[in-house]
Amino acid sequence: MATVEQNVSEFRGIIFLVRILFHADIYREALLSRLIILTLFSYFFQNDWSQAVTKFYRTPLLYERSYLNFLYLQNKFSSTKKYKKVTHCLFDLDGTILDSEIIYHKAIQKICERYGKTYTKKLQNQLYGVTDRQLSIGVVSALKLPISVDDFEKQMTELVQKNLTDSPFKEGAERLLWHLSTSKIPIALVTNSTDQAVQMHAKARPKLFSLFHHKVCITDPEVKRGKPEPDMYLLGAARFTPKANPTQCLVFEDSVVGVEAAVRAKMQVVMVPDYRIDKELTLKATIVLKSLLDLDPTLFGIPAFKDGVKRGS
Numbered sequence: 619m620a621t622v623e624q625n626v627s628e629f630r631g632i633i634f635l636v637r638i639l640f641h642a643d644i645y646r647e648a649l650l651s652r653l654i655i656l657t658l659f660s661y662f663f664q665n666d667w668s669q670a671v672t673k674f675y676r677t678p679l680l681y682e683r684s685y686l687n688f689l690y691l692q693n694k695f696s697s698t699k700k701y702k703k704v705t706h707c708l709f710d711l712d713g714t715i716l717d718s719e720i721i722y723h724k725a726i727q728k729i730c731e732r733y734g735k736t737y738t739k740k741l742q743n744q745l746y747g748v749t750d751r752q753l754s755i756g757v758v759s760a761l762k763l764p765i766s767v768d769d770f771e772k773q774m775t776e777l778v779q780k781n782l783t784d785s786p787f788k789e790g791a792e793r794l795l796w797h798l799s800t801s802k803i804p805i806a807l808v809t810n811s812t813d814q815a816v817q818m819h820a821k822a823r824p825k826l827f828s829l830f831h832h833k834v835c836i837t838d839p840e841v842k843r844g845k846p847e848p849d850m851y852l853l854g855a856a857r858f859t860p861k862a863n864p865t866q867c868l869v870f871e872d873s874v875v876g877v878e879a880a881v882r883a884k885m886q887v888v889m890v891p892d893y894r895i896d897k898e899l900t901l902k903a904t905i906v907l908k909s910l911l912d913l914d915p916t917l918f919g920i921p922a923f924k925d926g927v928k929r930g931s
Contacts, residue, residue: 701917702866702886702919704886705867706806708805709807709830711809711816713872715795718785721785724781733761736761749810750810750812751771783818783821789911793911798920804858806857806858808834810836810845814837815835845876845879849879852864864884867886869887872889872890872892874899877903888913890908
């Protein structure tokens with residue numbers, strides 16, 4: 619029997635799809651419109667929401683194209699939203715500024731292969747955005763690896779450190795950081811990464827990391843609780859000189875736990891999620907983008923980019 623939560627979730631999903639149909643340009647979003655209509659018909663005949671959605675979003679091409687349209691329409695619906703002017707910006711690191719996730723994935727897969735296991739996409743999605751410790755606990759537990767969590771974390775750290783500084787920038791990240799710096803907007807780093815990992819990145823990219831007023835890491839002695847608790851972002855705001863008002867801070871995140879932390883800290887948040895993240899889990903973000911190149915900083919009272927680069931989601 620379906621739970622109340624499941625029924626509410628299905629109802630919200632149906633309402634959202636219907637809203638898209640009423641607002642979509644039938645020519646611009648023809649593919650998405652067809653998918654939505656078929657999904658709704660399937661649901662009403664089968665009464666199985668998850669099966670209906672899976673059936674028509676199962677191919678990678680359709681899924682990704684409809685996802686990009688989802689972002690376009692979601693932001694189109696929120697175009698009347700009143701964005702607040704900000705004075706400071708806070709950035710997550712892994713997955714937001716640097717694409718270090720692939721380094722972690724390769725390291726974890728290598729460890730799992732040593733014990734005849736596979737680090738599946740499903741497990742990757744479940745553990746997306748968590749701390750190294752939580753990641754280690756999750757993998758060892760889910761795959762029943764014959765090693766301790768401490769041993770796994772040690773092996774993972776050693777493998778990651780060998781290649782961590784090779785992490786490429788996420789699209790638009792470097793441009794945005796320099797723009798904020800030249801616009802005199804103070805920025806700080808708030809990350810679930812360890813101080814050791816951040817120092818490695820800083821050593822490899824000293825000029826860029828010098829732009830940050832300060833850095834808050836999960837290993838910071840003042841951090842009692844990591845994301846999704848608001849502590850790290852509140853600490854990040856408090857360490858500016860003078861202290862920043864949390865409600866005037868703009869956060870840049872890629873993970874659900876990070877967005878949750880920012881929202882709990884009463885901050886606006888720009889989310890650039892991995893396409894695999896459940897779309898319903900992105901709804902708490904102030905705005906959702908495919909890339910940082912798509913950001914219009916003037917929405918938050920920040921000067922516009924001057925390089926002429928324009929992108930649309």
